[in-house]
Amino acid sequence: MSEEDAADEGPDPASGDPTVESVTADVHDQIDPDADERARLREIADRLVERAETAATDCCEGVDVLQVGSTARNTWVSGDRDIDIFVRFPPDLERETLERYGLKVGHETLPDGHEEYAEHPYVKGTVEGFDVDVVPCFRLESATEIRSAVDRTPFHTTYLQARLDDELADDVRLTKQFLKGIGAYGSDLRTRGFSGYLTELLVLEYGGFRPLLEAAAAWHPQVELDPEGHGRTTFTDPLVVIDPTDPERNVAAVCSPTNVARFQHYARSFLDAPRTDVFEPDEPAPLTESDLQTHLERRGTTPVAIQTDAPDLVDDQLYPQLQKSLDGVTTGLDDRGFDVFRATAIADETAVILVELAVSERPAIERHDGPPVHVRSHADGFYEAYVDAPDTYGPYIDGDRYVTERPREFTTARDFLESDRLFDVGLGAHVQTALEDEYTVLAGEELTRLCEEFGRELSAYFDPSP
Amino acid sequence: MSEEDAADEGPDPASGDPTVESVTADVHDQIDPDADERARLREIADRLVERAETAATDCCEGVDVLQVGSTARNTWVSGDRDIDIFVRFPPDLERETLERYGLKVGHETLPDGHEEYAEHPYVKGTVEGFDVDVVPCFRLESATEIRSAVDRTPFHTTYLQARLDDELADDVRLTKQFLKGIGAYGSDLRTRGFSGYLTELLVLEYGGFRPLLEAAAAWHPQVELDPEGHGRTTFTDPLVVIDPTDPERNVAAVCSPTNVARFQHYARSFLDAPRTDVFEPDEPAPLTESDLQTHLERRGTTPVAIQTDAPDLVDDQLYPQLQKSLDGVTTGLDDRGFDVFRATAIADETAVILVELAVSERPAIERHDGPPVHVRSHADGFYEAYVDAPDTYGPYIDGDRYVTERPREFTTARDFLESDRLFDVGLGAHVQTALEDEYTVLAGEELTRLCEEFGRELSAYFDPSP
CATH class of the missing domain: 3.30.460.10 (Beta Polymerase, domain 2)
Known part of the structure; x- marks a missing residue:
C-alpha cells in the first residue's frame, strides 16, 4: 500500500482532504453486509x-x-x-x-x-x-x-454477544478490514497476526475503531489489557489481552512483535493521513526476472536458495516447520562464516528457503585454536596431531595457546548446502523428509527460476514495507 | 628451527642419541668466553x-x-x-x-x-x-x-654477584642462548621476551638450566616466584617474578604470554629430544615472490597492506606504535565486516601493516537497525529520514524495530584503507604522521613488492612455528 508522509500535521477537514470520518464511511459502504x-x-x-x-x-x-x-x-x-x-x-x-x-x-x-x-x-x-x-x-x-480449544469458542461468543452493540460491531468490521489491509489479520501460524476474537476484544476494550487506533499509536509494549481484571499469569509477549473467559490465557499470544509494531505504525500513519488504501491488502506485481537481476546487482549480496517439493501439510503445520528450517539453515550458514544478510521461507507447490548472504566466499583455510600450552595432556595431543599435517599451517603459539590454520570444510555456501552437513542443522520434520528425497540449490542468477512460482513473494521480499 | 617429535619417550643415552648433558656440553664450548x-x-x-x-x-x-x-x-x-x-x-x-x-x-x-x-x-x-x-x-x-629505572641496575648487580657462583653463571649463559635460539630473549618492546636479569633470577631460583626447563615444562600460569618472599602486589601476568630488590615490581612484566608459552613448549621439546639446533636462532630464507604467490593461492585469504616510511624512532618506541596502529587498523577492518584472519606489523626502511582478511568483499548495502517503533520521538524521525531515500530499502519492521538497508560506505578493504576514515582508528602518533604524509595500499599480488625488503619477516609470517 502506498504511504503518505506520516509526520503530516493530520487531516484538515476544511481543506477537503479525507478525514477519519469520511474514509471510514467509504469503507463501511464496502464492507458492511447489506x-x-x-x-x-x-x-x-x-x-x-x-x-x-x-x-x-x-x-x-x-x-x-x-x-x-x-x-x-x-x-x-x-x-x-x-x-x-x-x-x-x-x-x-x-x-x-x-x-x-x-x-x-x-x-x-x-x-x-x-x-x-x-x-x-x-x-x-x-x-x-x-x-x-x-x-x-x-x-x-x-x-x-x-x-480442547474448540470448547472455548462458545464462551467467547456468549461473552461478546452480550457486549457488542451494533455500533461496536460496525467498528469491529472496520478494524478487521484495517488489519487485513496491512497484512496483520489472522492468527494462523503463517500470518501470526490479530485473530477475530482479539480484534473484537480490542474494539470493545477501547470503545471503537478510532479510540483503538489512538491508543495503539501510543502503545509502549508490554501492553496489558485484562477486561475482566482476573489475570494471574505473567506473559512476555508485547501485547497481552487476558481472555475474559480464561484468566490464564493471552488472546494475543500468537501475535508476533512485528505485527504489533506494524499495527502501531499504520495506526499513526492513518490518523495522520486518513485514506482508504490502508484498508486494501497490498497486491504487489510479481517480480520479473529482470527486476530480480536489477535488485541483485544493486544489493551486491550473494543469494542462495534450496528448493524442494512442499510437504503436504496444512499451513498451520507447514509454516512453523518452514520457520524452523529457515532458522536451522541460516544458523548453519552463519556458523560457517557465510554471514546471513536477510532470509525468508516461502511455499506453494515447492518450498523454498531463500538466503541472502553478505559473504560470498571464505578462504581455503580456517583458524583452529588449540588448547593452552600449559594444559599438557591436551596440548601434546594437539601439537602431535598437526605438526606434520601437510595442509596445515602451524602449530604456532598465540597468547597461551597452540593455533593452527587448517583447510576449511566449505569455502562457498553452495558447497555447504549441497553437502550432507545440511542435515546437521535443525529442520522441520516434513521439510527434512522432503529434502532427503530431493532438492536443488540455486545461487546467484539461478534465483530467477523462482520468479514464475513466487513472483509476488519475491516482490514483497525485495520491496519491503512496514 | 627444525623440530623433533615432542612426544618421544626422551633420549636414550645408551643409543648414542644426544643427551641434555652432551648437548649442553657442546653449547658451552660455543658460548662460554675463553x-x-x-x-x-x-x-x-x-x-x-x-x-x-x-x-x-x-x-x-x-x-x-x-x-x-x-x-x-x-x-x-x-x-x-x-x-x-x-x-x-x-x-x-x-x-x-x-x-x-x-x-x-x-x-x-x-x-x-x-x-x-x-x-x-x-x-x-x-x-x-x-x-x-x-x-x-x-x-x-x-x-x-x-x-628512574637506571637507579635500580646497581642493586640487581649487587644482588646477583653475591649469589651466582661459576656453575650457575654457566647455566645462565646456557639459558640465555636457549632463549635466543627460540626467539624469546630480550625485554625490548619488539621481542617482549625474557630479560637478562629475569633469566638470571630464574636460573638462580630453580638452581640451574635443567631444573628450570623441567619446572617450565610443568608450569601452570599464573606462575609466581618471589625469591625474597616480600611481594605485596597482585599481578595479572602469566609469569610473575618479584624483584628481590623491589617488592612492587614484576621482573617478567614485559614478557608476553606468547613468549611464556613458547619457552614452555621448547622446554618440553628439548627435554624430550635434546639437540643443539634449539640454541641457534632461526634464520629463515627470505620468501620469494613465487613462494608468496603460492601461499596466497593455497590460503585463499585476501591480503592487504599499508606501507609508509618508517618513523625515525628507536625500536622501543617504534614497535609499541606499530602494535597500536595494527590494533587500530584491524579493528577498523573488522568493524566494517572485513574479518581479519591474521595480521602483523613489520618495519625496516618502511613500516608495513599487513592484514590477511577472510572476507574480500561486502555487499553494496548494509542493514541499519532503527529505533523501536513504540519510541515515537525517535521512530518518526527515523522513518521520515529513510522513507523516500532513493538508494535505501525499507523502512520495514523486524521485531519491534524499523530497519532499513542502505548503501555501505566501503565494499572492499582497499576502499576503506585508501579513505580518510583510516585516520579514525587508533594509530601510533608517529605512524599517523607518516601515513598523513604518504602511504601506499597494496592488495592481493601487489604484496610481492614487499618481498625484497621483508623477505625474512614474510617467511616467518607464512611459515609460523611455535
Whole structure:
C-alpha cells in the first residue's frame, strides 16, 4: 500500500482532504453486509442450526447447538461466507463417543459435507455458497474447564454477544478490514497476526475503531489489557489481552512483535493521513526476472536458495516447520562464516528457503585454536596431531595457546548446502523428509527460476514495507 | 628451527642419541668466553672504571663507579661485547646537575663517545671493539627509593654477584642462548621476551638450566616466584617474578604470554629430544615472490597492506606504535565486516601493516537497525529520514524495530584503507604522521613488492612455528 508522509500535521477537514470520518464511511459502504446479505445468512444459519438440533437430539440427551463466530456476532465483513455451528455434548461423554456423535450430526446437517480434522474430527460443507463447519464440543460450566480449544469458542461468543452493540460491531468490521489491509489479520501460524476474537476484544476494550487506533499509536509494549481484571499469569509477549473467559490465557499470544509494531505504525500513519488504501491488502506485481537481476546487482549480496517439493501439510503445520528450517539453515550458514544478510521461507507447490548472504566466499583455510600450552595432556595431543599435517599451517603459539590454520570444510555456501552437513542443522520434520528425497540449490542468477512460482513473494521480499 | 617429535619417550643415552648433558656440553664450548676473552674484557673494563672514577671524583664528592650488566656478573655469552659503567652520584644532587656531571664523566671516559638519551642522557662509545655505555644514576640506600629505572641496575648487580657462583653463571649463559635460539630473549618492546636479569633470577631460583626447563615444562600460569618472599602486589601476568630488590615490581612484566608459552613448549621439546639446533636462532630464507604467490593461492585469504616510511624512532618506541596502529587498523577492518584472519606489523626502511582478511568483499548495502517503533520521538524521525531515500530499502519492521538497508560506505578493504576514515582508528602518533604524509595500499599480488625488503619477516609470517 502506498504511504503518505506520516509526520503530516493530520487531516484538515476544511481543506477537503479525507478525514477519519469520511474514509471510514467509504469503507463501511464496502464492507458492511447489506440487509439482503444479512437476511440470507440469517435464514441459512437458522435452517442449519435447526437441522443440527434435530440430528443431535436423536443421538444424545442434554445436547444443544449454537452458532458461533463472526456471522453469529454480526461482525463479519461483507463477502466472508463462514457459518460455524457448534454442537455441545454433555461433559460426561467419552471423547470417542463425542467424536462419533459429532460426525453423525455433521453429516446429517451437511449431506454433501466431508470430514476434516482439527482438535476433533468435524464435518465441513458448502450450502448455497456459504462455507459451513459443524463442530462437536463439550458443554462446560466455565472456559477454565475446557478439554480442547474448540470448547472455548462458545464462551467467547456468549461473552461478546452480550457486549457488542451494533455500533461496536460496525467498528469491529472496520478494524478487521484495517488489519487485513496491512497484512496483520489472522492468527494462523503463517500470518501470526490479530485473530477475530482479539480484534473484537480490542474494539470493545477501547470503545471503537478510532479510540483503538489512538491508543495503539501510543502503545509502549508490554501492553496489558485484562477486561475482566482476573489475570494471574505473567506473559512476555508485547501485547497481552487476558481472555475474559480464561484468566490464564493471552488472546494475543500468537501475535508476533512485528505485527504489533506494524499495527502501531499504520495506526499513526492513518490518523495522520486518513485514506482508504490502508484498508486494501497490498497486491504487489510479481517480480520479473529482470527486476530480480536489477535488485541483485544493486544489493551486491550473494543469494542462495534450496528448493524442494512442499510437504503436504496444512499451513498451520507447514509454516512453523518452514520457520524452523529457515532458522536451522541460516544458523548453519552463519556458523560457517557465510554471514546471513536477510532470509525468508516461502511455499506453494515447492518450498523454498531463500538466503541472502553478505559473504560470498571464505578462504581455503580456517583458524583452529588449540588448547593452552600449559594444559599438557591436551596440548601434546594437539601439537602431535598437526605438526606434520601437510595442509596445515602451524602449530604456532598465540597468547597461551597452540593455533593452527587448517583447510576449511566449505569455502562457498553452495558447497555447504549441497553437502550432507545440511542435515546437521535443525529442520522441520516434513521439510527434512522432503529434502532427503530431493532438492536443488540455486545461487546467484539461478534465483530467477523462482520468479514464475513466487513472483509476488519475491516482490514483497525485495520491496519491503512496514 | 627444525623440530623433533615432542612426544618421544626422551633420549636414550645408551643409543648414542644426544643427551641434555652432551648437548649442553657442546653449547658451552660455543658460548662460554675463553680465558683470553675474559682477561681482555677484565683489563678494558678495569681501565674504563678507573678512568671514570678519576673523572667523577673531579666534579663531585661522594661519587662511586660500578661496572654492571652481564659482563660484570660473568654471565655474558661469548661475543657479546657490552660494557656498562654506572656512575653513582649522591641522592641530594639536582637532577640537572647529575645530568651535566654524568655527561662530563662520560666524555672524559670515552673521548670518542657520543650522547644518547634513555631516562637520563648518557655517553656511548666503542673501545677496542667493545660497546661501552657510561650512565649516571643516583646512589640510593634501597631500590624502592629509585627515581628512574637506571637507579635500580646497581642493586640487581649487587644482588646477583653475591649469589651466582661459576656453575650457575654457566647455566645462565646456557639459558640465555636457549632463549635466543627460540626467539624469546630480550625485554625490548619488539621481542617482549625474557630479560637478562629475569633469566638470571630464574636460573638462580630453580638452581640451574635443567631444573628450570623441567619446572617450565610443568608450569601452570599464573606462575609466581618471589625469591625474597616480600611481594605485596597482585599481578595479572602469566609469569610473575618479584624483584628481590623491589617488592612492587614484576621482573617478567614485559614478557608476553606468547613468549611464556613458547619457552614452555621448547622446554618440553628439548627435554624430550635434546639437540643443539634449539640454541641457534632461526634464520629463515627470505620468501620469494613465487613462494608468496603460492601461499596466497593455497590460503585463499585476501591480503592487504599499508606501507609508509618508517618513523625515525628507536625500536622501543617504534614497535609499541606499530602494535597500536595494527590494533587500530584491524579493528577498523573488522568493524566494517572485513574479518581479519591474521595480521602483523613489520618495519625496516618502511613500516608495513599487513592484514590477511577472510572476507574480500561486502555487499553494496548494509542493514541499519532503527529505533523501536513504540519510541515515537525517535521512530518518526527515523522513518521520515529513510522513507523516500532513493538508494535505501525499507523502512520495514523486524521485531519491534524499523530497519532499513542502505548503501555501505566501503565494499572492499582497499576502499576503506585508501579513505580518510583510516585516520579514525587508533594509530601510533608517529605512524599517523607518516601515513598523513604518504602511504601506499597494496592488495592481493601487489604484496610481492614487499618481498625484497621483508623477505625474512614474510617467511616467518607464512611459515609460523611455535
